[in-house]
Amino acid sequence: MPHKTNDPSRTSWLNVPKDSDFPIQNIPFGVFLTRDDIITIGTRIGDHAIDLGALHQLGYFEGIPLTDDIFLQDSLNDFISDGKKTWRLVRNRISELFESSNPALRDHEEHRKIVLFTLDEIEMQLPVQIGDYTDFYSSKEHATNVGKMFRDPENALLPNWLHIPVGYHGRSSTIIPSGTPIRRPKGQTLPKGASEPVFGPSKIVDFELEMAFITTDANVLGDPISVEEAEDYIFGLVLFNDWSARDIQKWEYVPLGPFLAKNFASSISAWIVTMDALEPFRTASPAQDPAPLPYLRQNGDKSFDIHLEVAITPENGEPTTVSRSNFKYMYWTMAQQLAHHTVNGCKINSGDMMGSGTISGPTPDSYGSMLELAWQGTKPVALSNGETRTSIADNDTVTLKGYCEKNGVRIGFGEVSTRLLPAIQ
């Protein structure tokens, strides 16, 4: 266990602003373009990005079994393939190196100039090449809300929901990092009362407040991963906005599930926060009744206390926080999701991404989508500029943030912020 690395009293010789998501206890991993247009793998402390490719070339990872070019890549996939022991050795070494009392890099101005960047000198990239992306549907509150609106308020949950971490496959080619604007999608919809569909820009674009975890190579085709082992194959988590076009979804999704309503864009935060960094924030997940089948039974705290929030910023306006939720509301844990996903022998690769599904809490101000917050358009959500929203308007920016806090340490995910541009002509 990385006790020292997570020690709340540890400080860095790099300045960490108050309320930063990135104290020395975090040490997330990401990919960025440097001022010299070189792509590298890096980490972040405070408002400094750190070039791990350069650190490795300068010998600071000596003794850790790493190939020479492991950080000089445009994705974390190969590093993630190296496995949990290696991730931990690297994270712990970075923590030691930047710890206040360690002079090795602190007092080596020449090396500092090579490895440190300010945030305005870099451009964050997608951190992994995502082979396959799966999205779960694991918040009971969200599934219940959707069931109440679209099916039977008295029997909102479908019969399988309490037995299966329901999930489906998504499209990885349109997963983009925070900051990349998207277009309002066009598609087929069936207007209310009409018998023939029409084509045009979606009229109901929505966000979905989610988190997603990134896996390492976990098994060979045919072999399951047990619920006990599952967490060992999770590298870390990101914030995830699963953009959705509700009117396209409604017309297309029976019987094979959402397709074009989702695959126009999905946005993630750029820094992957490791499972080791989240360790101090473990918490129980909701009690499960009925008890799941044996292959899904787990012991101990398998969830994490991660505060989540969503803000909408209209063009030339200020942000309004429209939802406050928490990762711990998830009924099914990541370990259960991964065990279920592989119980049929499905192969999991390094860089695969698995979304939580919309994370809605128990109260109306904690719902994770405009569909629920504005309850199908019946309860418009007020913005600070006096406008209201029942869905996302052209040129709105949607920003998801997330952080854990305990014993004076805040471990955050930064943000995933995405602007919705008008549909193309």
Add this chain to the structure above:
Amino acid sequence: MPHKTNDPSRTSWLNVPKDSDFPIQNIPFGVFLTRDDIITIGTRIGDHAIDLGALHQLGYFEGIPLTDDIFLQDSLNDFISDGKKTWRLVRNRISELFESSNPALRDHEEHRKIVLFTLDEIEMQLPVQIGDYTDFYSSKEHATNVGKMFRDPENALLPNWLHIPVGYHGRSSTIIPSGTPIRRPKGQTLPKGASEPVFGPSKIVDFELEMAFITTDANVLGDPISVEEAEDYIFGLVLFNDWSARDIQKWEYVPLGPFLAKNFASSISAWIVTMDALEPFRTASPAQDPAPLPYLRQNGDKSFDIHLEVAITPENGEPTTVSRSNFKYMYWTMAQQLAHHTVNGCKINSGDMMGSGTISGPTPDSYGSMLELAWQGTKPVALSNGETRTSIADNDTVTLKGYCEKNGVRIGFGEVSTRLLPAIQ
């Protein structure tokens, strides 16, 4: 147009057995391991595999804009990225080189020894690294059969089916080449009359007779591909067996679609047959009524006359052909599928794969799955050894074959053949 390459009178100095799927008019592309354990991109004429990496090094592609290592790769993705003009130049050059009267390679024994392999000297690999895989549901007969069995026989087609080439995302990590055995998957099912699910090996494993097309980089995020342009971005086709566990599917698929019922394995044939090779076999697709929305309207023959068949071979038994169908039965064409897939701006990459959906014909002996052939278990299918099947039994091998035939030329896909092993203990 590649007239000479497709000329029925063209013959090769390589022997092509009667009824071979691979005359000189085919020239498919694939990836194989050679006798020296080197991976290379190749083609096939008759029962010879041809090492394109070696041919290129020997200078036989001079004048065609190709990087030096374009064929010395473990997937066709980069070559497919080079685009249609380049694919055509390479295919035409191969055709010239192996044409009977061309002495360049025919009479160069040393070079022949380097580039030619017999089939038992090579091991076929997955031809592409599949980033994203989408499966459509485009056979009206299949959708109607499923609707009759599971929904309302009087209203078998769902309201959206005649307006949308319905599709959904699949999992690419478990797509395997012909010859790779698979395991009967385990999972949750709800026994008839039960209120609680049980866990165990699927009792109803099925094949689905499909074809799939492979795309090149087609657009940037946000931009659609028109139905007129769509075929230019299709590299070629393979046979595709979309393995399905019907009992798992039934319990899990509402509301987000099939998941573990499908992602345990999907098998493809190893040689990709190009659109240029299929050109002489164009045919009309079924008339569409109602007319689709303008973005899906197409002109000309956009389908292909490809005979398809499925055989089941029990352990130590002989194959029994259980279905004969045809690609031309597809209601929605590949061009319509690709135009629909991108109408919301979804990005398509090189090596993406799109399945047709089960291709059932109009008669009961042309249905593309055991679900339909045995009509939900009520009409067992007889095998030549006296056994019957309503689904696939342990140690059965399922083989899909496909070919076009016209003017004495047969262009085939070889086969995709997969053995179902028992569930793991």
